[in-house]
Amino acid sequence: MSKKVILVSIDGMRPDGVLQCGNPYVETLKKEWGYTFNARTCFPSVTLPCHTSLFHSVPPERHGTTTNTYMPQVRPIEGLFELLKHNKKVNCMFYGWEELRDVSRPGSLKHAVYLNALAHEDTDRKLTEYALEYIREKSPDFVFLYMVETDEKGGHATGWMSEGYLNCISTALDCVKKVAEECPDYDIIVTADHGGHDRSHGSDLPEDMTIPQFYRCEGVTPGTDLGEISLLDVAPTIADLFGLEPVEEWEGKSILKK
Numbered sequence: 634m635s636k637k638v639i640l641v642s643i644d645g646m647r648p649d650g651v652l653q654c655g656n657p658y659v660e661t662l663k664k665e666w667g668y669t670f671n672a673r674t675c676f677p678s679v680t681l682p683c684h685t686s687l688f689h690s691v692p693p694e695r696h697g698t699t700t701n702t703y704m705p706q707v708r709p710i711e712g713l714f715e716l717l718k719h720n721k722k723v724n725c726m727f728y729g730w731e732e733l734r735d736v737s738r739p740g741s742l743k744h745a746v747y748l749n750a751l752a753h754e755d756t757d758r759k760l761t762e763y764a765l766e767y768i769r770e771k772s773p774d775f776v777f778l779y780m781v782e783t784d785e786k787g788g789h790a791t792g793w794m795s796e797g798y799l800n801c802i803s804t805a806l807d808c809v810k811k812v813a814e815e816c817p818d819y820d821i822i823v824t825a826d827h828g829g830h831d832r833s834h835g836s837d838l839p840e841d842m843t844i845p846q847f848y849r850c851e852g853v854t855p856g857t858d859l860g861e862i863s864l865l866d867v868a869p870t871i872a873d874l875f876g877l878e879p880v881e882e883w884e885g886k887s888i889l890k891k
């Protein structure tokens with residue numbers, strides 16, 4: 634199994650947004666990666682609760698962050714960053730929304746770059762460049778690249794499935810293509826945290842709860858529709874790629890074929 638992994642999160646990316654954004658790389662994702670347009674996120678379908686679930690493999694009612702305000706866990710569960718750090722892996726993170734700093738505990742990251750997407754233009758591309766530069770120089774074990782513009786400058790600004798929203802998805806997928814082409818030795822997982830409808834999200838509507846995911850890694854057959862997997866499966870799958878046992882409390886399952 635591969636020892637290095639990149640996780641990309643594209644905030645607010647709906648499955649039908651991927652299919653309608655017009656980016657030709659979508660065909661490559663469907664042919665050369667494992668894919669699903671029918672994965673499930675957690676309720677409430679809100680950014681910080683969903684990312685906390687992504688990294689701790691339990692729903693928000695278990696980890697306790699149920700809004701975009703971080704809540705320290707009452708019965709703490711080790712997250713993916715902490716598991717990797719305890720196993721001597723080098724973690725780094727590139728993100729455009731400051732609240733996401735709380736998806737790991739202090740001491741888990743070797744390197745992090747935060748670029749406020751509201752104060753800068755084109756942060757998805759810039760953060761991708763920063764990540765690629767760091768990967769070229771340091772070859773870290775685990776990279777988390779978080780792109781917020783699809784949600785913030787697409788969905789909330791002009792509406793989910795609007796032209797502006799679809800353009801943001803297309804830009805984010807250009808970034809995914811660049812990462813995939815420049816990092817052939819890395820396993821890569823791409824996910825959304827939630828979808829959206831009108832100019833909002835957070836409900837249990839299918840438009841908010843259904844997310845796309847893409848996997849380029851050993852144990853996932855290219856061109857396979859992975860169906861109804863869960864956001865909670867991502868951390869156990871990444872642990873599996875590193876050959877590590879999942880944390881006992883984690884509720885998701887590795888999707889890798891043995």
Ligand SMILES: [Zn+2]
Nearest residue numbers: 644645680826
């Ligand atoms: Zn979000």
